[in-house]
Amino acid sequence: MGDQSSPRNDSAIIALVRTEELDGIIFSMRQMEQNFNAKFGYPWIFFNDKPFTEEFKRRTRLETRASCLYEQIPSEHWDIPSSVDPGKLTEHMANMKSRGVKHASDLSYHQMCRWYSGFFYKHRALSHLRYYWRVEPWIKLFCPIEYDVFQYLSDNDKVYGFTINIYDDPLTLPSLWPETLAFITENPHHLGQNNAWKWLTDNTHRPDVNLRANGFSTCHFWSNFEIADLNFWRGDAYDSYFQHLDRSNGFFYERWGDAPVHSIGVGLFENISRIHWFRDIGYQHTVYANCPDSDRCNGCEPNKFAPVAFWLNQEDCRVNWLDQVCQDSAMEHGYLCPKRNRNH
Structure with a gap:
């Protein structure tokens, strides 16, 4: 992977964060600096829909x-579009809330999901960049990262990297x-030749979820950790897909997350060989984790997906992902395939 300590000039760490989340983002910065960025020195770019305090x-x-x-987000990238009917929005949000949909009535959450789905990569602050690592408040890292993750993507022709692979609530989408x-x-021409259709449409592991999501497994890469190539989002396939979705107003009338939208986009329009599971990066956000079985890592239980509550393991989509990538034993993922029935 290479031990390259000189930072690339086309990469950055990004975070969408409110001023009141200061303690949480400082916690995350300490995790990132201690385990990765003190060595590489990548810039931090903070985004907010309001001005940051001094x-x-x-x-x-x-x-x-x-x-x-x-950086402040332009109002035209954040505000509710004029095509959204206020009365219908209020009605749909109340209906979702009554059914227990998380963040259903939090309008800023809907706006955040839409911004990360289709506008963050258009911000002028990222116009000169190729790669980014997205960070959220209160994340934990458990292992020193001794190599440049951005250089890894570049050297290995990857466009997207993840750690956690999880089901979504079908009521949101x-x-x-x-x-x-x-x-x-x-637009059939946008489909990737060796895409992740099986992973996106699986109805064997959680058929109830697939049924309620109208044919979507809801498996997605949890985008609170995301190391990716901005050029993929900027490309015609993904951006035109986002424009199509945005015209339906599903980010407001439903509660579409940026994680499933990103995952469907990269899963359908890219070759799965260009999607990378950073299995070696120990990471936790809220109740879910990716913990490598390695002496390098401290503070997490190896191979535990849901260290807080065992019943949450049903939300793990890793088996589905391995089913997908192991269809082609010649792929780089082939070394994982003999272990696909183990909890790893």
Whole structure:
């Protein structure tokens, strides 16, 4: 993988964060600096729909020797589009809330998901960049990362890297897959030759979820950890897909997350050989984790997906992913395939 300590000039660590999340993002910065960025010195770019306070800037700058940029999101990228009917929005949000959909009535959450789905890669602060690592408040890293993850993507022709592979709540996205199929019908030329169709449509492991999501397994890469190539999102296949989705207003009338939208996009329009599971990066966000079985790692239980509660293991989509990548034993993932029935 290479031990390259000079940072690339086309990569950065990014975070969408509110001023009131200062303590959480400082916690994450310390995790990132200690385990990765103190060695490589990649810039931090913070985004907010409102101006950052001077205290936020001062305290975050104290956490890194790398440069920090503070960017406000343009209103045209954040505001509710005029095509959204206010009455219908209120009705749909109340209906989702009554059915227990998380964040259903949190309008800013809907806006965040839409921004990360189709606007973050259009921000001028990222216009000169190729790669990014997305970070959220209160994340944990358990293993020193001794190599440059951005260089790894570049050297190995990868466009997307993940750690956690998980089911979604089908109540948040009943029309997402039907809208996706409508887009594919109109644009079959965008489909990747060796894509992740099986993973996206699996109905054997959680048939109840697939049924309620109208043919979508809901398996997705958890995008609170995301190391990826901005050029994929900028490309015609993904961006036109987002435009199609956005016209349906599903980010507001339903509660589509950016994680399933990103995952469907990269899963359908790319070759799965260009998607990388960073199995060696120990990572936790809320109750889910990726913990390698390695002496390098401390503070997590090896191979535990849900260290907090055993019943949450049903949300793990790793078996589905291995079923997908192991269809082609010649792939780089082939070394994983003999172990696919083990909890690893």
